[in-house]
Amino acid sequence: MQTASFPDQRVQQLLGIDTPIIQAGMVWASGAKLAAAVSNAGGLGLIGAGSMKPDLLREQIRKARRLTLKPFGVNIPLLRGDVEDLVQVVLEEEVKIIFGSAGSAKRFTPRFKEAGCVVAHVVPGVTFAKKVEDAGCDLVVAEGFEAGGHNGVDMVTTFSLIPQVVDAVSIPVLAAGGIADGQGIAAALALGASGVQIGTRFAATVESSAHDNYKQAVVSADDRATVFHLRQIGPARMFRNAWTERVRAAEEQGASPEELKEILGSKRERLGIFEGDLEEGQVEAGQGSGLIRDVPTVAELMQRLLEEYASTTAKFCT
């Protein structure tokens, strides 16, 4: 077995972790159990506040503290109506690592920095990345079009986005979108990233709170299994199913934002990811699903990622 060594140590130093692998904060999949397992395995776990009310978020933060002594963080979608309450909770609970997504990095970063937090923000394009740096964030997550869940309208892919963001900012860049194995980690680092954020691969682990149907859907997915819809009202990548086919038909017929909101309805993500309704839910997952063939524990997965990364990079060193 090769030993994994990472050329850039900035992310590890900033976050106090061994390995620059961040588990993405995901709705309905990443509670305390998953986040703590990733942190215990040497990466950084994130509690995904996107599907949590403030009280549940507080409970999950406290639970994570019981499950790990290592650093972990919270992902907060900044466009939430009750975002002030979520921010209040993470500050009161003294969470020291915040990943923001959606919305402006400018609004909360000063408060987080004042509280001594390390702050990262997820972006889908170069212009946004510069704004994140200007807002005073410590890290930027550049997320490509292949990523599961909510995404940018410009559809810039990981392969194109990462090097352009790396050129545009001085802070370390975490690559996200399509990374599901150690080869992907090596590729992301070749493109100039200092570390990676991995979503779907962690959503299909034992410790993820996603429904078993969801995990099995990831395991059986091929390269064409996901679709990208709802550009007009909130673009997202998810598995093709009966509901997304209705969305597609409506979009092809020129449906208005109002009509699309009607077809979207409410609680689709919960239905798909947490309740496991694979036909009527919004079953968010990335294009990397086609590379995922099992549901390991986080500890098994982390070790495998490091082994794959080490053997991939070793082939360049003869």
Place this chain on the structure above:
Amino acid sequence: MQTASFPDQRVQQLLGIDTPIIQAGMVWASGAKLAAAVSNAGGLGLIGAGSMKPDLLREQIRKARRLTLKPFGVNIPLLRGDVEDLVQVVLEEEVKIIFGSAGSAKRFTPRFKEAGCVVAHVVPGVTFAKKVEDAGCDLVVAEGFEAGGHNGVDMVTTFSLIPQVVDAVSIPVLAAGGIADGQGIAAALALGASGVQIGTRFAATVESSAHDNYKQAVVSADDRATVFHLRQIGPARMFRNAWTERVRAAEEQGASPEELKEILGSKRERLGIFEGDLEEGQVEAGQGSGLIRDVPTVAELMQRLLEEYASTTAKFCT
């Protein structure tokens, strides 16, 4: 300066070249001059037959033979109405390397193999890649959603596509889409590719026959400069301009294929790439354009790609 070394030698051996860098056959940009320059610099140049009548293709093949003693190839879009004539020309002229794209690899591969050719075929997905292998091709080019020009409807990105195709076939895989520098080459190889096919970066060189306006548009492009349209009648990636905005508006209003064909009209690619009309032409280019900042000669570019590749891979070897 580091020396570039490539872990997998199969592509070099199959094609008789030094460096597994293939210049994509592109409409209106890649004639004999570009192809010969790439081959002379140690890669593989391809004459793009897509924008040539059979007689012009014959002339360009003969011209390339005068400009280089090294192997070069021809790219043939197999859906062309006069494809039989193009095939006849390459066989009569004894071209020994054929890259097919669009259409079925099955139809012509037996004839090419009988004539002693090395045959590759470009695909946008895993299922197609398996068909290419079954058809008897020697190589498969897996081209991601970020690539310029015509593309698949499933929008699978380079980062997701390459490792899934590598897992699915035994023949060597060339990665295409978004590769514009040596970091991209290293990333593609980390993902399991045996070599790369590069388009837009070569279209913006001195030897490319694209219009100077085209080359300058590539140089000034950012990460969001390209758009992907015409999924219903022939999906393609190109620079956003006055004409693509009309296409977008029509698509959002649910335009029929017939209406889109009307808006497309004829000779749009020639207008954009060869005549340099950046507002009314179909100015095909990849998302990697944002990484391209000059118009070097092919020799300069090839040396730079190798240096970047060597320094990128070297950072994994400490």
